[in-house]
Amino acid sequence: MSAHLTRRLVQLYxxxxxxxASSALLVRGGLGLEPWGVLHQGLAERTGLxxxxxxxxxxxxxxxxxxxxxxxxxLGTISNVFAVGLGIDATLALVPDVHGLxxxxxxLAAGIVLNGAATGLYISARFGAxxxxxxxxxxxRFTGRSIRLVRTGIEVVVVAAGWAxxxxxxxxxxxxALAIGPLAQLFxxxxxxxxxxxxxxxxAVGSPEQAILRK
Numbered sequence: 001m002s003a004h005l006t007r008r009l010v011q012l013y014x015x016x017x018x019x020x021a022s023s024a025l026l027v028r029g030g031l032g033l034e035p036w037g038v039l040h041q042g043l044a045e046r047t048g049l050x051x052x053x054x055x056x057x058x059x060x061x062x063x064x065x066x067x068x069x070x071x072x073x074x075l076g077t078i079s080n081v082f083a084v085g086l087g088i089d090a091t092l093a094l095v096p097d098v099h100g101l102x103x104x105x106x107x108l109a110a111g112i113v114l115n116g117a118a119t120g121l122y123i124s125a126r127f128g129a130x131x132x133x134x135x136x137x138x139x140x141r142f143t144g145r146s147i148r149l150v151r152t153g154i155e156v157v158v159v160a161a162g163w164a165x166x167x168x169x170x171x172x173x174x175x176x177a178l179a180i181g182p183l184a185q186l187f188x189x190x191x192x193x194x195x196x197x198x199x200x201x202x203x204a205v206g207s208p209e210q211a212i213l214r215k
Contacts, residue, residue: 008125008193012076013083015121020052020087022118025111027051027088028095029104032172034115034180035155035162036132040088042165052089056081062131069138074128081131108172112179119180120187 026033033041037051040058044051059081063073098107122130129137132154139150155177163169 004193004195008127011121011191011193012079012125012127015118015123015125016076016080016083017087018114018121019118020055020084020089021091022111022114023055023084024051024088024091024095025107025114026172026176027092027168028098029108029111029172030098030168031104031108032170032174032176033162033168034173034176035158038162038167038169038173039158039165040162040167042162042167045166050089051092052085052087054085055088056085059085059131062135066131066134066138069135069142071129071134071138073131073134076122076125076127077129077131077134079127080122084130108175112172112176113183115176116180116183117187117191119184120189120191123184124188124191124193126193 023034023037026037027041032038036055036058040051040054043049043054043058047054049057063077063081066073098104128134136147136151136154139145139154140147143150145153159167159169159173
């Protein structure tokens with residue numbers, strides 16, 4: 001195995017595990033979760049399953065939604081479904097609840113920054129979009145609507161459904177929404193791997209080639 005491929009695999013699985021860990025820190029912070037995390041927590045509250053298991057199930061169901069919009073999964077796509085959920089549950093088992101506003105803010109900030117780093121790691125590995133990312137770009141192509149509009153629409157629906165089910169929406173949700181774009185762009189540049197420019201799509205605000213894919 002070449003050093004180049006080894007680095008990409010390390011970034012992929014390290015990034016996905018870190019993404020799960022960062023999502024778990026947002027749960028422990030108790031000040032609000034990222035959009036999909038709100039849905040996962042709400043479903044976990046209703047079903048009695050762990051948040052990680054719910055994340056895996058939701059990821060698999062979202063992946064099925066790729067079929068009519070003709071998205072093609074990669075190694076990173078399938079790995080995303082399982083690795084993030086396992087990372088969430090492992091971290092929740094190790095990290096206790098935090099108490100006091102100061103500690104909550106610190107854990108929230110750590111979770112958001114680590115989530116940005118995780119995003120930069122696994123996207124830079126270029127092994128394919130995550131299930132939720134591919135849903136966004138697929139709907140963008142299928143409907144002709146802008147990435148911004150499609151992403152906003154999906155996340156509004158996800159947050160509303162998660163909140164109705166009992167998921168935590170708060171200042172952390174807003175802080176995540178404001179910070180994740182700049183953080184992910186920073187870490188994408190930091191963790192970029194030379195020679196992978198022709199790999200999977202990385203999306204940002206304007207077009208699928210320039211935007212930041214988020215879970």
